[in-house]
Amino acid sequence: MNCRSEVLEVSVEGRQVDEAMLALLHTILLHRSTGKFHYKKEGTYSIGTVGTQDIDCDYIDFSFVRVSSDELDRVIRKAVGEFKDAMGNGTDGMGQISLEFYQKKKSRWPFSDECIPWEVWSIKVNVVNLANEQERQICREKVGEKLGEKVINIVEVINQHEYLPKMPTQSEVDNVFDTSLKDVQPYLYKITFQITDTLGTSVSTTMRRLIKDTLAL
Amino acid sequence: MDSDLSPQDKKDLDKFIKFFALKTVQVIVQARLGEKVCTRSLSSPTGSDWFNLAIKDIPEVTHESKKALAGQLPGIERSMCVEISLKTSEGDSMELETWCLEMNEKCDRDIKVSYTVYNRMSLLLKSLLAITRVTPAYKLSRKQGHDYVILYRIYFGEVQLTGLGEGFQTVRVGVVGTPIGTITLSCAYRTNLAFMSTRAPGEDEGAYNGVEDSQEVCTTSFSTSPPSQMGVPGKEGGVPQQVPVQPCHGAQAEHRRVSSCPPADHVPATPSSSGEDAETSSRSVGVKSGSPCGLLETTFTRKVGAFVNKPGTKVTTASLDLPFAAFAPRAYDLEENDPMVQPPESSATSSPLQGSLHSQGSGESGGPAQDDFVMVDFKPAFSKDDLLPMDLGTFYREFQNPPQLTSLTIDVSSQSMAEDLDALPEKLAVYEKNIDEFDAFVDTLQ
Numbered sequence: 001m002n003c004r005s006e007v008l009e010v011s012v013e014g015r016q017v018d019e020a021m022l023a024l025l026h027t028i029l030l031h032r033s034t035g036k037f038h039y040k041k042e043g044t045y046s047i048g049t050v051g052t053q054d055i056d057c058d059y060i061d062f063s064f065v066r067v068s069s070d071e072l073d074r075v076i077r078k079a080v081g082e083f084k085d086a087m088g089n090g091t092d093g094m095g096q097i098s099l100e101f102y103q104k105k106k107s108r109w110p111f112s113d114e115c116i117p118w119e120v121w122s123i124k125v126n127v128v129n130l131a132n133e134q135e136r137q138i139c140r141e142k143v144g145e146k147l148g149e150k151v152i153n154i155v156e157v158i159n160q161h162e163y164l165p166k167m168p169t170q171s172e173v174d175n176v177f178d179t180s181l182k183d184v185q186p187y188l189y190k191i192t193f194q195i196t197d198t199l200g201t202s203v204s205t206t207m208r209r210l211i212k213d214t215l216a217l
Numbered sequence: 218m219d220s221d222l223s224p225q226d227k228k229d230l231d232k233f234i235k236f237f238a239l240k241t242v243q244v245i246v247q248a249r250l251g252e253k254v255c256t257r258s259l260s261s262p263t264g265s266d267w268f269n270l271a272i273k274d275i276p277e278v279t280h281e282s283k284k285a286l287a288g289q290l291p292g293i294e295r296s297m298c299v300e301i302s303l304k305t306s307e308g309d310s311m312e313l314e315t316w317c318l319e320m321n322e323k324c325d326r327d328i329k330v331s332y333t334v335y336n337r338m339s340l341l342l343k344s345l346l347a348i349t350r351v352t353p354a355y356k357l358s359r360k361q362g363h364d365y366v367i368l369y370r371i372y373f374g375e376v377q378l379t380g381l382g383e384g385f386q387t388v389r390v391g392v393v394g395t396p397i398g399t400i401t402l403s404c405a406y407r408t409n410l411a412f413m414s415t416r417a418p419g420e421d422e423g424a425y426n427g428v429e430d431s432q433e434v435c436t437t438s439f440s441t442s443p444p445s446q447m448g449v450p451g452k453e454g455g456v457p458q459q460v461p462v463q464p465c466h467g468a469q470a471e472h473r474r475v476s477s478c479p480p481a482d483h484v485p486a487t488p489s490s491s492g493e494d495a496e497t498s499s500r501s502v503g504v505k506s507g508s509p510c511g512l513l514e515t516t517f518t519r520k521v522g523a524f525v526n527k528p529g530t531k532v533t534t535a536s537l538d539l540p541f542a543a544f545a546p547r548a549y550d551l552e553e554n555d556p557m558v559q560p561p562e563s564s565a566t567s568s569p570l571q572g573s574l575h576s577q578g579s580g581e582s583g584g585p586a587q588d589d590f591v592m593v594d595f596k597p598a599f600s601k602d603d604l605l606p607m608d609l610g611t612f613y614r615e616f617q618n619p620p621q622l623t624s625l626t627i628d629v630s631s632q633s634m635a636e637d638l639d640a641l642p643e644k645l646a647v648y649e650k651n652i653d654e655f656d657a658f659v660d661t662l663q
Contacts, residue, residue: 036260051271054253148351155344159391183258
């Protein structure tokens with residue numbers, strides 16, 4: 001099965017990085033989260049309800065909708081915060097944050113479980129520094145418009161109804177969904193990032209994270 | 218065509234389509250109420266949350282939707298449309314966007330109704346939630362209030378897009394294939410905020426007679442409504458003019474405005490508060506047609522401030538050759554008629570809001586109207602009224618109304634100007650004669 005890969009590119013000012021990433025990641029997760037599954041006898045299950053909430057950005061003329069789950073929001077904010085820190089403050093730079101949806105496939109001992117991605121969203125970020133307030137004001141609006149276009153792109157891709165994992169049985173649910181949250185159930189996902197500094201040399205943290213994940217399993 | 222579908226599936230499908238249509242309208246209207254929407258996730262299903270999404274049902278909106286549907290379902294050539302428009306306090310209105318729920322003939326017979334179609338409808342509603350925050354009308358709706366309101370209208374039948382002006386854009390939210398056809402959800406939105414005023418004179422509401430209808434271009438003219446209004450820094454402003462509203466076919470609801478409901482975490486039991494008469498309540502004048510999206514173009518007309526009648530004469534500085542001509546006594550005359558200084562009688566339809574704005578406006582009267590005010594026992598701040606024969610208060614009173622400077626009096630100054638112009642050639646001749654003297658003088662200075 002091929003993994004679908006989508007790339008989104010945005011140019012933002014330093015202080016807009018957090019909100020821009022949150023906006024796009026949450027928009028994707030909104031579409032890739034369901035309510036909590038409650039399995040009943042005879043293999044049927046019921047699904048909980050997903051609430052939504054509007055979030056206004058402070059540094060961008062933009063509002064987006066995310067799933068009403070503080071837990072999920074915390075996890076995403078932490079990842080975005082790490083990405084922002086890695087990007088550094090006050091310098092121009094480029095980076096990429098990836099949201100990967102995967103399925104776990106149980107392997108026999110001694111092999112560890114395989115993670116098979118089925119959809120990867122890569123958001124390429126170009127950070128610029130602006131000289132004055134007027135430029136920042138224009139940037140607020142322009143980035144807001146750009147994010148709007150990206151949301152439309154995301155919705156277009158999602159609407160193509162390509163591969164989605166089959167709904168799992170109770171024993172398999174943890175191979176498809178992240179069941180650790182109390183209120184919603186996103187598909188299993190992981191967030192990784194790469195930074196390219198202004199000199200063009202690539203400082204990759206992906207390998208480090210992959211190793212960490214493998215050891216965690 | 219339906220023979221492949223079991224009766225149970227057909228029944229389920231009809232039910233899904235009906236509730237999908239109702240929820241679609243709820244999402245769209247709630248996104249245009251002007252407030253942030255927030256619903257809670259529930260890990261245990263309540264059984265009443267369609268499509269596993271917490272979408273409130275505003276009773277008025279459900280009622281309007283059902284009225285428009287009139288027992289039918291969206292189907293092929295039977296589209297359900299939600300039209301969002303903006304209406305200013307002056308009565309001008311403009312269609313902003315039209316959301317269309319349509320069905321085409323492309324069938325997906327193999328799809329499982331109770332599972333796949335249902336889940337895809339859920340996904341489509343999530344996409345709708347996301348897209349409703351991205352079109353230009355969202356920002357406009359978040360800023361609605363005193364100057365303009367956002368209205369919605371649900372109709373069923375043929376899609377009407379002519380009211381959106383030229384160059385409208387379309388965004389597709391998504392599709393869901395079903396055994397009886399493919400449901401598509403899309404939005405057509407206006408990009409051109411300039412529109413003609415074709416408002417008939419009789420439509421003017423009480424206090425706002427005689428607002429300029431012509432299309433003077435004005436770069437930055439702002440409403441004189443209180444500063445608590447819109448915060449968009451003044452790139453643009455102006456009275457948008459009215460587009461003729463197209464008559465539509467099919468069952469129609471009148472334009473409705475829904476006031477925001479009290480926030481409720483679960484299915485609301487409270488009926489929506491009154492907001493349906495927003496069209497008739499008068500509000501302060503002045504529209505901020507800020508440009509939320511770079512695609513929008515605007516042209517402007519002269520905006521007239523709150524409570525102002527059409528000025529009898531147009532004073533422009535071009536008509537007078539004097540410097541500071543605007544401060545000449547003619548301006549004084551205008552101020553006497555200026556309702557900001559002498560507020561008019563409140564009209565019968567005034568809302569309490571107008572009343573409070575009213576008092577704010579009248580407090581701004583300037584100097585020449587001071588004869589109307591009697592100062593009793595004036596004690597200026599920080600002044601000591603002790604032994605001096607003239608204290609600050611007395612000084613102020615005596616010199617409160619100084620006479621106009623002669624240079625600013627039109628007749629005198631225009632006469633002297635004419636005299637000066639006539640005398641000029643003579644003076645030039647004299648100076649030329651004495652040119653040597655002047656040169657010598659200049660030399661002494663060096």
